[in-house]
Amino acid sequence: QVQLEESGGGLVQTGGSLRLSCAPSGRTVGTLAMGWFRQAPEKEREFIAAINWSGSLTYYADSVKGRFVISRDSGKNTVRLQMNSLEPEDTGVYYCAADPSIGAVRTARDTVYWGKGTLVTVSS
Numbered sequence: 182q183v184q185l186e187e188s189g190g191g192l193v194q195t196g197g198s199l200r201l202s203c204a205p206s207g208r209t210v211g212t213l214a215m216g217w218f219r220q221a222p223e224k225e226r227e228f229i230a231a232i233n234w235s236g237s238l239t240y241y242a243d244s245v246k247g248r249f250v251i252s253r254d255s256g257k258n259t260v261r262l263q264m265n266s267l268e269p270e271d272t273g274v275y276y277c278a279a280d281p282s283i284g285a286v287r288t289a290r291d292t293v294y295w296g297k298g299t300l301v302t303v304s305s
Contacts, residue, residue, distance in 0.1 A: 183207035183294040185277045190299030193267055199301060201262040203277035210258040214283035216240075217251065217262050219301070221273040226289070229275070230262060233283045240287055244270075267303045274298040 189201040205213060216231030230251040231240045239251055250263040264271065277296035280286050285293055 183209060183213070183279055185279055185294055185296035187275065187277045187296045187299040190275060190301045192302045192304065195268060195303060195305050197267050197303070198263070198265045199267065201264065201275055201277075201299060201301075203260045203262075203279075203296060205258050205260075205277075205279055209281065213279040213281060214286045215253065215260045215277065215279045216283075216286040217260075218276045218278055218289065219271070219273040220276070220298075224273070226276070228287060228289070231278075231283055231286045232260060234281075238283065240283075264301070267301075269303050269305050272301060272303045274300050 184206045186204045193199050212234045214233045217229040218226050219229055220226040229242050232251045232253050236253050248266045253260045276298045278286050278293045280293045
């Protein structure tokens with residue numbers, strides 16, 4: 182059993198920045214690939230970014246490349262998503278995801294653990 186707790190969401194103006202954090206707990210937290218998804222009202226949940234257990238590999242959705250950065254602190258088992266140059270289209274609930282397989286995280290397989298989400302609202 183893995184628990185994920187997101188934090189850092191809030192309200193920001195277009196062009197601003199936010200930093201999200203995901204704190205995992207459980208037996209396998211030291212070897213998990215992790216990632217971020219977001220979901221806007223009436224929209225499908227979409228992949229944003231992922232990082233492997235060591236931090237040596239990262240993946241990003243095309244829509245956030247160059248604006249968002251995913252990183253992790255292996256010692257604290259915490260993953261961050263630094264979001265810059267935010268746009269109204271970035272508004273949504275952001276969910277942390279985790280699985281031993283980064284492929285599972287990227288494709289949201291049914292083995293993935295999910296956090297409860299944190300709301301990000303970008304105003305124009």
